[in-house]
Amino acid sequence: MxxxxxxxxxxxxxxxxxxxxxxxxxxxxxxxxxxxxxxxxxxxxxxxxxxxxxxxxxxxxxxxxxxxxxxxxxxxxxxxxxxxxxxxxxxxxxxxxxxxxxxxxxxxxxxxxxxxxxxxxxxxxxxxxxxxxxxxxxxxxxxxxxxxxxxxDFDKVFDCLVLILKQEPANEEALYKICFWTDFTGRNEESIKLHQEIIEDHPYSELAWFNLGSAYQGLKLYEKAIDAYQYAVAINDKFDYAYRNMGDAYIRLRRYKDAIEVLEKVGEITRPEDVIFEAIGHCYHKLGKFASARFNYRKASHINTGDSKLQYKIALTYINEKKWDKAIVHLENALRIHKNVPEYNLAMGQCVLQLENYKDAVHYFSMVVRSRPKNVRGWKALITCLYQSEYFEEAIQQCITALKLTEGKPLIHYLYSAVLFAAGKQKEALMQLEAGLKKSPALVKSFVDLNPSILQNSFVVDLLARYRKSKRKK
The missing domain is CATH 1.25.40.10 (Tetratricopeptide repeat domain)
Structure with missing residues (x-):
């Protein structure tokens, strides 16, 4: 009523x-x-x-x-x-x-x-x-x-809002709502046309410019989206959501310096938010400025202390700098919050492996394959770790299991072959190498990387040459 x-x-x-x-x-x-x-x-x-x-x-x-x-x-x-x-x-x-x-x-x-x-x-x-x-x-x-x-009936919700804006183009409630429903229904082209018409009669409507930018962004037309957002903030320089979306558009275009500039503007006009500091940290991370990335990730973490992902991201900056001990501290923080996240365990395994702590590395990589048994990346890390620590029999068993669970992914054949060679089982090793070559010859590099000296093995050289020759004939 x-x-x-x-x-x-x-x-x-x-x-x-x-x-x-x-x-x-x-x-x-x-x-x-x-x-x-x-x-x-x-x-x-x-x-x-x-x-x-x-x-x-x-x-x-x-x-x-x-x-x-x-x-x-x-x-x-x-x-x-x-x-x-x-x-x-x-x-x-x-x-x-x-x-x-x-x-x-x-x-x-x-x-x-x-x-x-x-x-x-x-x-x-x-x-x-x-x-x-x-x-x-x-x-x-x-x-x-x-x-x-x-x-x-969400498309009809959108239709109602269009009718409202046709009757009253400056209706703020409808302008706010149609931005959400455009994104939800994916009717970006219609939204662009509607807001272009509104802007013709109401060129100083920051909401219309914002909605136009949002619709362009929905179509991944990031340059056009940025232009529209710039009009919105020219009309209202306190329009924080326009700066946020503009920052996202710059990130999509990998224009990280521009993204940092507009995201820092958000911090000037609104209260501090973890998502903004995290986004700024991400930009610095992509620019290779790991100390600045850490600084912003830490700011985000102080606001949202329960976000394990921020601890993980701080750890990644240390990993990029090969500072394994410092990375481990933050990965431990992340794992205390969420202990079964595969990415955290994988990163921790890589860190302790770099410190030649093979037993712990095997534990963390095992956690990864337990969480994602069909994911080849975890199996590669585990088998490689067992190979480097010379647990060849255990590595063989893990290869057999991995082949079943990944439905015979070619990378596993190559890893299995390398392990069999190291265990002195040359005949079986050559069979696995050939299986890998048949499925994906491009992945042979993974096999060679484990033990470059394997190319001194005449049987391996002959198999690779024979396979290349047969491919040329085809």
């Missing part, structure tokens, strides 16, 4: 309540005007005394039985106490006396939705759109958008 602000001071209310109670008790000949009843109804409604307000409404209808407005008020109160069927009955009466009251349609919609009849609510509002104009029509379109949202 339209808001009906309470009208009345305390003295007036007290007087009206006394008159009402006298009227109810029949203590003296007292009479209340319809407006007085309405003031009392509003008063108790605002105090959430719905049953008292409903009692007063029923009494008022005894004196003014042809008042459409009182029936609407009755229905509003019945909706508030969840008596939806009775509310619909009251609205039938209201419609008979006051059929062009928009509150009737809005309350009917509320009742239908509460009774899980969203399509009936939608049909009612669609009919009402043919009756009402101006602000009333806008109210109905917003109601209809909510109904479509309720039964998940």
């Amino acid at each position: 339209h808001d009906r602000p309470f009208r009345g001071n305390t003295d007036e209310i007290d007087d009206l309540i006394r008159q009402y109670e006298d009227l109810r008790a029949g203590r003296k000949s007292s009479f209340l005007e319809e407006e007085s009843f309405e003031i009392l109804i509003e008063y108790f409604n605002e105090k959430n005394s719905f049953h008292k307000a409903l009692e007063i409404t029923e009494t008022a209808l005894d004196y003014f039985p042809y008042s459409g407005d009182l029936f609407v008020r009755k229905a509003d109160l019945l909706v508030a106490i969840h008596n939806y069927t009775a509310a619909l009955e009251a609205l039938k009466q209201a419609e008979f006396y006051d059929h062009d009251n928009i509150d009737i349609y809005i309350l009917k919609t509320d009742a239908y939705l509460a009774l899980d009849l969203p399509q009936k609510a939608a049909s009612l509002l669609e009919e009402a759109l043919l009756i009402f104009e101006g602000d009333d029509r806008l109210d109905l379109l917003f109601e209809l958008a909510d109904v479509y949202d309720d039964y998940e």
Whole structure:
């Protein structure tokens, strides 16, 4: 219903309540005007005394039985106490006396939705759109958008917002909402056209420029998106969401210095946020400025202490600098928060392997393959670690398991071959090498990298030469 602000001071209310109670008790000949009843109804409604307000409404209808407005008020109160069927009955009466009251349609919609009849609510509002104009029509379109949202017809939500903006291009509520629904429905092209039309008549609407940029960004047209966001912040230099999205667009274009500049602007105009510091850290990381990246990741981590990913990212900056001990400290922090994340265990395994702590490395790599048994990367790390620590029999068993779980990925054949050669099982090793060559010759480098001296083995050289020759003939 339209808001009906309470009208009345305390003295007036007290007087009206006394008159009402006298009227109810029949203590003296007292009479209340319809407006007085309405003031009392509003008063108790605002105090959430719905049953008292409903009692007063029923009494008022005894004196003014042809008042459409009182029936609407009755229905509003019945909706508030969840008596939806009775509310619909009251609205039938209201419609008979006051059929062009928009509150009737809005309350009917509320009742239908509460009774899980969203399509009936939608049909009612669609009919009402043919009756009402101006602000009333806008109210109905917003109601209809909510109904479509309720039964998940999301394209129609978008359509309602378009109709609102066609009627009132500067409507801020619709401009805010259509940005979300454009992204949700993927109707970026339509949004671009709509906002271009709005901008023609309202060139200083920062929301229209922002929505235009967001739609371009949805189509991965990042340069155009940035241009639109720049217009938005030229109109409103405190428009932090435009800076945020602009920063994201610059990151997509790998223009990290530009991204840092606009993301730092966000920090100047809003309270500190972990996601902004993390994004700035990411940019410095990509630029190879690991100390600056760490500085911003740490800022983010101080705000969001429970985010294990930030500890992991700090560790990665140390890994890039080959500072294994320092990386381990932050990976331990990350694993304390989330111990089974494969990426964390993989990084920890790589760090302790660099420190020649093979036993712990095997433990961490085993955690990775346990979490992602079909992922070749984890198996490569585990088998390579076992190979380097000369646990050849264990490496052979892991290769056999890996071949089953990865459904014979070619990289595993190469690793298996290298392990078999190291274990002195040349015949089986050559068979696995050939299997790998048949599936993916390009991955032979992984085999050679494990033991470059293997190229001194004449059988290996002959097999590689024979395979290359057969490929040339084909």
